[in-house]
Structure formats: C-alpha cells, structure tokens
Amino acid sequence: DGGITQSPKYLFRKEGQNVTLSCEQNLNHDAMYWYRQDPGQGLRLIYYSQIVNDFQKGDIAEGYSVSREKKESFPLTVTSAQKNPTAFYLCASSMGKLEAFFGQGTRLTVV
C-alpha cells in the first residue's frame, strides 16, 4: 500500500524536551516537505528536501531540525528552542511535476 506514513498520530512532550516526528514514504518521491498547520494560518513550510543529504530551510525553520539520510525518510526534530511547538505537523512528498502528497499528520502537544 503506497503512501506517506507519519508517526505517531498524537505526541505529548514536556516543555524543554526535544522530540522527533517520523515521516516515511514508499512512493519513490525525490522531494519531501514538512509543514506546520495552525488554525487561521494555513500550512507554513518548515523544511524541504529535494534529494538525499540535502535540505533547505522554509519560512519558519527556527527551532526545528531535519535530516535526509535515506530517500524514503525525512524526520523532523522539534527542539527546545521552538517557542510555540504545540501544533499539527504535516509531511508531504512530490516527484517532478506531480502535486504534493500528504501524510495523516502528527499532533504535538507540549505541556
């Protein structure tokens, strides 16, 4: 069953802790993206990667880090430097001229 899988669906962390969100795709897509979705603000780009071992900052990269060691995986780490980490996080992938395909999302709550 092809697609993008984000895990976990819900994540709770204490303030000050780093947390890593998983994103895996078996679509053989080159490009992968991380977005943050907040009510009234739509989707804002955090990081994106066009190929393995390469990634670029998006509009709101501060307090986040990523890696792209494998084509199918693009994990996002929310660090303690992120001032307002509680949000819904969406991972997506695309290939060439195709549209972006999205995962189900991870809702992160920092308490």
Add this chain to the structure above:
Amino acid sequence: AQRVTQPEKLLSVFKGAPVELKCNYSYSGSPELFWYVQYSRQRLQLLLRHISRESIKGFTADLNKGETSFHLKKPFAQEEDSAMYYCALRDRPRDNYGQNFVFGPGTRLSVLP
C-alpha cells in the same frame, strides 16, 4: 515574495446554491496553482490543478493571470462538500532547482441542508 491569499476564513452556503472560494496569488514567474481539500479526519488531498483544466466532484477553477486569481467554483453545492479548502502555488525558489508549495490560509466551506 510568493504569496497565496484566501480572503474568506469561513463560507456558508445552502445545499444547491452556487459556491465560489476565492484565491489570489503573487508570483514572479509562470504560476502553477492547485486546490487541496481536507475533509474531517482525513488527510489533505489534491482536488484539482490548473494545468489539467479538469472538473473534479463538480468543481472547476480557472487561472486568471490578469487578476492573479484562481477561484474555485461549483454551481450546486452538496453537503458532502463541507471541508477545509486550501489554494496552493508551486514555487521554484532557486533558478528552477528544487521546489516547494506555498499554501494560503484556507477557507472552511460549510454547506447547510
């Protein structure tokens, strides 16, 4: 900077009425626009793209470069159309190497019985 605006946060219409969700963009190159839809408890999915010039679930959208708009229209709304709709733009920020997608803030469509 590339930007997508959707002026309405919430749009409520009655079943069978026409619906138009507005989208405007700013982009320095040749734009490629999309409409995405997010139904309750489902993942964000593509509804249509301007290059296909297709009609999906009765929805159409025409790219108007003069008005920099890509409004989504449906002549007769159905209750199952109730969802969050996002307009998006494909951005190629570095001389056509690499790309990302810029999204608008979204419009929640509520179709009333």
